[in-house]
Structure formats: C-alpha cells, structure tokens
Amino acid sequence: MHRRIFVPGVLAAASLLLAIPASAAGYAPGAPGIGDPYYPYYGNGGYDVSHYDLRLTYRPATDELEGTATIEARTTQDLSSLDLDFLLDVSEVRVDGAKAAFAASGQHELVITPKAPLAKGTPVTLVIRYRGVPSTKSAYGFSTWHRTPDGAVAADEPESAWWWFPSNDHPLDKATYDVSVAVPDGTQAISNGTLQSTVSKLGWTRYNWRSAKPQATYLTTLAIGKFDVTTGTSEGGVPVVNAYSADLGDNDGAARASVERTGELVDWLSGYFGPYPFSSAGGYVPNTTTGFALETQTRVYYSPRQFANGSNTSVVVHELAHQWYGDSVSLKGWKDIWINEGFARYAQWLWSEHEGEGTTRELADYVYASHPADDAFWTVKPGDPGPDDQFDLAVYDRGALAIQALRDEIGDDAFFAVLKGWPREHAYGNASVDDFRAYAERVSGKSLTALFDTWLFQPSKPAAATAAPAASLARTARPPAQPASWKSIEATNDVHGH
Numbered sequence: 418m419h420r421r422i423f424v425p426g427v428l429a430a431a432s433l434l435l436a437i438p439a440s441a442a443g444y445a446p447g448a449p450g451i452g453d454p455y456y457p458y459y460g461n462g463g464y465d466v467s468h469y470d471l472r473l474t475y476r477p478a479t480d481e482l483e484g485t486a487t488i489e490a491r492t493t494q495d496l497s498s499l500d501l502d503f504l505l506d507v508s509e510v511r512v513d514g515a516k517a518a519f520a521a522s523g524q525h526e527l528v529i530t531p532k533a534p535l536a537k538g539t540p541v542t543l544v545i546r547y548r549g550v551p552s553t554k555s556a557y558g559f560s561t562w563h564r565t566p567d568g569a570v571a572a573d574e575p576e577s578a579w580w581w582f583p584s585n586d587h588p589l590d591k592a593t594y595d596v597s598v599a600v601p602d603g604t605q606a607i608s609n610g611t612l613q614s615t616v617s618k619l620g621w622t623r624y625n626w627r628s629a630k631p632q633a634t635y636l637t638t639l640a641i642g643k644f645d646v647t648t649g650t651s652e653g654g655v656p657v658v659n660a661y662s663a664d665l666g667d668n669d670g671a672a673r674a675s676v677e678r679t680g681e682l683v684d685w686l687s688g689y690f691g692p693y694p695f696s697s698a699g700g701y702v703p704n705t706t707t708g709f710a711l712e713t714q715t716r717v718y719y720s721p722r723q724f725a726n727g728s729n730t731s732v733v734v735h736e737l738a739h740q741w742y743g744d745s746v747s748l749k750g751w752k753d754i755w756i757n758e759g760f761a762r763y764a765q766w767l768w769s770e771h772e773g774e775g776t777t778r779e780l781a782d783y784v785y786a787s788h789p790a791d792d793a794f795w796t797v798k799p800g801d802p803g804p805d806d807q808f809d810l811a812v813y814d815r816g817a818l819a820i821q822a823l824r825d826e827i828g829d830d831a832f833f834a835v836l837k838g839w840p841r842e843h844a845y846g847n848a849s850v851d852d853f854r855a856y857a858e859r860v861s862g863k864s865l866t867a868l869f870d871t872w873l874f875q876p877s878k879p880a881a882a883t884a885a886p887a888a889s890l891a892r893t894a895r896p897p898a899q900p901a902s903w904k905s906i907e908a909t910n911d912v913h914g915h
Contacts, residue, residue: 444497444534449526451587455751455804456575458523460587461500464541466490468592471582474599474621475606475641477568483548486582492539498530502576503583504556505549513542524556525579551580563705566664568604568642570703572711572718575751575807578634588747589847591631599623600641607640607660609715611697628714630695631845633747638713640703651680655693658716660701671724672702675733679717682730682737682768689767690738691837694745694844698737708911712739712761723909731765731905738764741840749849754807755799755873756853759816765906766817775900781821782897784814790878800850800873810910819872822879826868827861835860 447463450456470487482505502525510519512531519529527545535541551562551569561573562580571581578584598606599621610628617623628637644660651657657680665672676699683698700717702724710732711718717736723729742764743757766777775783788794797811799819806812824832835857842856854869871879 444495446528447494447496447499449500449523449528451585451589453587453589453750455807456587458526459502459576460590461502461585463494463496463499464490464492464585466585466590466592468594469582469584469637470595470597472597473581473639475568477601477604477641480550480552480564480569481548482551482581484546484582486543486545486547488543488545488583490541490543490585492535492537492541495537496531496535498528499535501527501529501543501545501583502579502586503527503545503547504554504579505547505551505581507545507547507583509544509546511542511544527583545583547583554580563703563707565642565662565704567662567704568600568640570641570705570718571637571639572713574635574711576635578637581639582637584634586634588633588635589749591633591747591845591847593630594626594628594632594637596626596628596637596639597623598626598639598641603643604641605644605646605660607638607644607646607701607716609637609713610695611656612658630714630745632714633744636712636714636744636747638711638716638718640701640718642703644701644703647677649680651684651698653680653684653687653693655680655683656697657683658697658699660699662702662704662721664704665702665721668702668721668724671726671728672719672721674728675724675730676700676702676717676719678730678733679737682734683740685768685771686734686737686741686764689764689833689836690741690840694741694840698740700733700736710736710909712736712743712757714740714744726908729905729908731768731902732909734764734768735761735909745845746840746843747847749847749852751804751807752801753849754802754812755816755819755850756848758808758812759799759820762813762817762906763820765902765909766821769900769902769906772902774902777821777824779897779900780902780906781818783900783903784818786896788878792878795878796876798874798876800869813910815872819869822868822872823857823865826865827857827863831857831861 450458451460468489473484475482510517510529515532517529517531522528552564561577563570571577578586596608600606602622606624608626610626613625613627643663646660649657659676683693695715697715702719707720708722723732738761742760766780769775794811797806797809799812799816802812858865
C-alpha cells in the first residue's frame with residue numbers, strides 16, 4: 418500500500434502568496450483525491466478530463482524529459498483551484514491562455530490557481546510546461562519509471578503517469594490521448610493506439626501516437642529505446658503492432674513466439690467477449706529487469722522475465738483479456754479489481770481448455786483442493802481485498818473460482834451471454850462488482866447475492882456442499898491431478914507483482 422505522507426510544498430510562483438480575489442467567494446479548491454478509499458490522494462476532485470495532448474522530447478543518454486501537456490477538461494464544481502498528479506519540475510501553467518499560479522504539494526500534487534475562479538460546468542484548457550529527469554523522482558518511497566540500457570519505460574499499476582505527464586490519475590477519469598515524442602534518430606518511441614505519423618529533422622525523429630477511445634491514466638504507456646517493430650493484421654481485421662528490444666538476449670525467441678500470436682489470440686478472445694474494442698492491438702518487450710506484465714491499453718507491456726522459461730501464450734491471453742475486462746470496462750474503484758483480474762485469469766482457463774491442457778472444471782477442482790481451509794488464501798476477499806492484497810494470488814485464483822461458480826449456477830447459455838454482453842453494456846466506461854452482479858442477475862433471471870457473498874466477500878473457504886467443484890470432488894477421494902496447463906498459468910502469478 419502506498420500511504421500518503423504530506424511534506425511541505427515547494428512554491429513554484431510568488432503569486433501563490435496572493436489572496437484569492439473577492440470574486441472567488443463561494444468557490445472552493447478541488448479535492449486532492451478523487452475519493453477512492455484504497456488510495457485517498459490518487460486522482461482529484463472538481464473537474465473531468467476529456468483529452469490529453471502530450472508533446473514530449475526525450476534524451477535517452479541522460480534520461481531528460483521535456484514536455485508540454487495540453488489538457489481539455491470541464492469543471493464539475495465551482496473551483497478556486499485544482500490539483501493534478503505530477504512529479505516533474507513545472508516552469509509554466511496557463512489556464513484558458515492566461516498564466517496561472519502553481520505549486521507542488523505533498524507527495525505528488527501540482528496545485529493550480531487560475532487568475533479567475535472557474536464556474537461549474539465550464540470547459541477549461543490547461544497547458545503545463547515541464548521538464549526533469551524522471552528516474553530521480555520518487556513518491557511514497559517508490560518509482561514506476563523503468564530505465565533501460567537504451568531508454569526508459571513508463572508502465573505500472575495503480576500509478577505511472579506522475580513520472581511523465583500531469584493528470585487526473587484515477588480510472589474514473591478516462592480520456593483520449595495524443596502522444597507525440599521526439600527522440601534521437603535510431604531510437605523509437607512506442608505508445609498506445611495507432612501511429613499517426615513519424616517526422617525526422619535535424620537528427621531527431623518525432624513519433625505521433627493517438628488513442629481515440631477513452632483510456633485510464635495507468636493504462637497509458639511510453640517506451641523509448643531501440644526496438645524491432647513488427648506490424649500485421651489479425652484474420653479478424655485488427656491491426657497489430659509489436660515491438661521487441663534489440664537486446665533481449667536469450668529471451669528474444671520465446672518473447673516473439675508468444676507475443677507474435679497476439680492477432681490470433683485477439684480473434685479467439687473475441688469469440689467469448691465480443692468484438693475487439695480498440696483500433697489496434699499489440700505488445701512490447703523492453704529490456705527491463707522488472708518481472709511483471711501490464712495490460713496497457715492496445716499495447717501490452719511484457720517483462721522479458723515472463724519468457725525466461727520459454728514461450729507462454731497464457732500470459733498473452735491474460736493481458737489481452739484485460740482489453741475488454743479492465744481497459745474498455747474499467748473499475749469504478751480499486752476495490753473492484755476482481756472484475757479485471759478474475760476474468761483475465763478465467764480467460765487463461767478457457768485457453769487451457771482450448772489447448773486441451775485442462776478444462777475450466779479441472780482447473781477449478783485443482784485450485785479448490787490445493788488450498789486447505791486454514792490457508793490464508795481464503796482470508797483474502799476478491800470482491801474487496803484491501804490495498805495490501807489488491808494483487809494477491811487469491812484475487813486471481815479465488816476470483817476465477819467465483820466465475821466458475823457463477824457458470825455452474827446460471828448455466829452455460831446465460832454465462833456466455835454475460836461474458837460477451839458485459840463489455841458491450843459498459844463499453845469505454847466504468848463499473849463495479851455490484852454492477853456486474855446486477856447485470857448477471859438480469860441476464861440469468863436468478864438472485865446471485867448469496868453466491869457472490871460466498872465467493873467474493875467471505876474470508877473463509879466455501880463448504881464443499883456449496884463449492885462449485887463439489888460435484889466432481891465428491892466422485893473421488895483422491896485430490897485432482899494437476900492440469901497440464903498449470904505450470905504456464907502459475908508462471909503468471911507474479912504478473913502484477915510490482
């Protein structure tokens with residue numbers, strides 16, 4: 418858990434010392450947090466962002482980043498000031514063209530005070546000029562900016578934006594993006610969405626990326642380095658862009674053998690989840706020392722360590738499943754993480770069945786039997802695990818057990834209708850565990866309160882009489898055999914262990 422610790426703010430403009438004018442009477446500062454109980458100071462109150470335009474220049478040799486962020490937003494209250502989440506050094510802020518006062522506050526807040534207060538419902542354009550060395554910045558004792566031998570990567574969860582662009586950093590405030598990055602010739606800049614153009618001039622190449630569908634801040638990624646980029650189109654018509662660091666060493670072949678199947682796997686998942694929700698798909702494998710993967714929207718981040726033991730399509734399935742469950746439909750609050758991780762894990766189970774390496778039932782039986790009643794595994798509540806256990810194994814495996822239990826309860830016809838209908842119902846929006854339960858009840862015509870409570874909210878192992886695997890377990894006194902797919906699934910247990 419990243420705890421909020423206030424430190425004295427550094428004044429960035431002397432005009433901050435001026436009193437708010439009388440015309441601002443009745444106006445109030447926007448809250449320094451969006452209201453998420455897991456991370457009280459993540460995101461901000463008082464406005465909603467619709468678009469980020471990021472124009473950046475990066476020098477790999479020194480890790481220097483210079484940028485101008487133009488943010489289109491609308492106020493949701495009468496504002497005397499507002500916060501953005503950001504760590505780099507700001508030189509100028511303008512609000513609707515006029516210079517504004519600004520200051521750093523606490524661990525990661527940038528407080529902006531416009532010349533005139535902003536009325537509720539007002540469109541507002543913020544322009545922030547900044548620069549810095551991201552690798553020298555930290556908050557709450559950690560950094561999510563990953564240096565590589567030839568550049569850097571921004572990818573992490575639940576936060577990564579602070580190190581490279583100012584934002585309203587919470588999934589509730591999704592926006593579209595234009596990300597334009599200039600790097601020295603011979604270096605590439607990879608980001609989300611589609612590459613609109615590249616322009617080379619005087620030893621620099623500028624890459625212009627666009628994400629035209631709403632995207633959460635933590636799902637926005639930047640990778641700079643020397644990559645081998647491959648492009649193609651899936652059989653279903655989805656453009657695919659993959660990128661591999663030039664120095665992956667022994668992991669190169671296995672990484673390519675896994676990630677190059679992205680188009681095939683996107684089409685396969687579409688059979689369960691409905692049409693792919695974005696303009697492109699793909700992934701990138703930079704030369705980082707991290708161990709996790711992350712479902713960054715349209716362009717999945719994979720650590721080379723995911724392929725240290727050979728190819729693993731299971732991890733690719735997991736991250737691509739998130740494009741529907743987590744990216745297109747994002748969580749309302751971080752306590753709703755089960756909707757992301759439980760379904761991505763269950764997609765791995767479906768892939769196992771497709772490959773003939775163990776059915777979803779066999780995997781459910783194996784997981785259920787592998788954890789005795791006194792195992793701490795059962796004390797984690799996937800429906801509200803708490804910030805310390807947000808990425809605990811139980812959120813994944815017990816979360817997938819809950820999905821199998823739902824399938825058993827409502828039957829395959831209703832279950833697969835829910836699986837495909839949910840991403841359509843909440844496309845490009847946000848939803849909670851309660852929203853999912855209500856939707857499953859509407860589709861199936863069954864009350865599911867007790868089932869959801871048992872599998873997602875009780876800190877104990879469900880009794881055999883109520884457990885989804887009970888019928889098959891009752892047929893034999895022997896524990897179920899380990900499915901052939903288990904080792905590849907187990908290898909992704911640390912997929913978000915960061």
